[in-house]
Amino acid sequence: AAGVIQSPRHLIKEKRETATLKCYPIPRHDTVYWYQQGPGQDPQFLISFYEKMQSDKGSIPDRFSAQQFSDYHSELNMSSLELGDSALYFCASSLGFGGRGSGNTIYFGEGSWLTVV
Amino acid sequence: AQKVTQAQTEISVVEKEDVTLDCVYETRDTTYYLFWYKQPPSGELVFLIRRNSFDEQNEISGRYSWNFQKSTSSFNFTITASQVVDSAVYFCALWYDYKLSFGAGTTVTVRA
Numbered sequence: 001a002a003g004v005i006q007s008p009r010h011l012i013k014e015k016r017e018t019a020t021l022k023c024y025p026i027p028r029h030d031t032v033y034w035y036q037q038g039p040g041q042d043p044q045f046l047i048s049f050y051e052k053m054q055s056d057k058g059s060i061p062d063r064f065s066a067q068q069f070s071d072y073h074s075e076l077n078m079s080s081l082e083l084g085d086s087a088l089y090f091c092a093s094s095l096g097f098g099g100r101g102s103g104n105t106i107y108f109g110e111g112s113w114l115t116v117v
Numbered sequence: 118a119q120k121v122t123q124a125q126t127e128i129s130v131v132e133k134e135d136v137t138l139d140c141v142y143e144t145r146d147t148t149y150y151l152f153w154y155k156q157p158p159s160g161e162l163v164f165l166i167r168r169n170s171f172d173e174q175n176e177i178s179g180r181y182s183w184n185f186q187k188s189t190s191s192f193n194f195t196i197t198a199s200q201v202v203d204s205a206v207y208f209c210a211l212w213y214d215y216k217l218s219f220g221a222g223t224t225v226t227v228r229a
Contacts (some may be wrong), residue, residue, distance in 0.1 A: 033216060042208060042219040043162070056215050088160055092217075106217060108154070108162035 002027055004109035006091050012115045013081050021076040021112045023091030030073040031055070031108065034066055035090040043090055049074060050096075061085075079117045088113055119144045119213045120132075123220035131201055131228050138194040140209030150212035151192045153183070156222070157205040165207075168192065175214045197228045 003026040025032050031050045035043040041058035045058035060066075063081075068074045076098050078085060092108040122141045130136050142151060153165040166176060173218050176183045180197045196203050204227045209220045 042222050043217075045216045045218070046158060048216060058216070092162075105164060105167050106152070106212075107164055110159075110161040113160070 004078055004091055004107055006089075006109035006112050008112060009110065010113045014117055015081055015083065017081050018077065018079045019081060019114060019117075021089055021091070021114070023074045023076070023093075023109060025074070025093030026107055029093035029095050029107075030072060030110060031094045031096060032068055032072070033092040033094075034060075034074070034076050035092065035108075037088040037090065037111075039087075039101050046076070052095070057113075063106075078114075083116050084117045086114060119146075119211060119218065121209050121211045121218060121220035123209055123223050125223045126221070127224045127226070129226045129228065132200060133198050134227075136196045136199050136203075136225060136227075138196075138207050138209075138225070140192045140194065140220060142179075142190050142192065142209070142211050144211060144213060145189075146213060148154065151185070152210040153192075153194050153218065154208045154210060154219075155205045156208065162208075177209070199225075201227050201229055203227050 005093055007022045033048040034046040036046055037043040046060040047066050048056045052068045064078050066076045090108050090111045090112045092106050094104045094106045120143050128136055149170045151168045155163045155165055173185050182195045184193045206222045206224050208222045210217045
């Protein structure tokens with residue numbers, strides 16, 4: 001079965017550069033989530049989209065932005081990169097929201113490793 | 118407050134031993150969803166199970182089993198006859214406010 005596809009898998013950037021991560025959700029999934037996982041940490045919610053509209057925002061820096069396109073894929077743009085942005089970035093998808101009665105499972109991609117040097 | 122607590126930071130066992138991972142949650146909601154994910158050393162997050170608050174039936178999937186008890190707000194996970202391939206970080210997560218909130222994770226190391 002098709003899974004959540006993330007690209008690139010690995011990325012090395014210098015401080016103050018810009019990086020863009022892409023996410024292709026499972027076919028027919030209409031909700032996309034972005035999470036950031038620092039070394040030895042649990043994944044932290046950044047932002048989510050439902051039907052191409054931003055639905056919730058977590059601890060996402062102002063330097064980061066994201067959007068969901070008409071084909072439901074999503075991109076996370078990170079500018080003015082800092083050393084502390086080095087992390088594993090996950091995209092996840094679900095059909096509708098995975099709770100509040102919708103009862104749908106949230107599946108994660110393999111993650112994109114970002115290293116800022 | 119809504120949160121998930123995984124009190125065990127690390128567990129080390131010898132192959133074929135059973136290992137139980139604790140997960141305690143807090144939520145104001147009467148309808149909620151709990152998840153377990155596995156994160157092997159390669160880094161991906163693998164979905165293991167999802168359980169809603171209305172279903173307290175325990176579940177078994179191969180060597181994995183889950184014990185959900187609303188009375189103690191716990192959703193514990195047991196690996197029976199552990200194998201080296203079970204070595205990973207295991208996260209318990211609570212779905213609320215339209216997103217998943219993870220516990221700190223428990224690192225399981227299975228030694229041959």
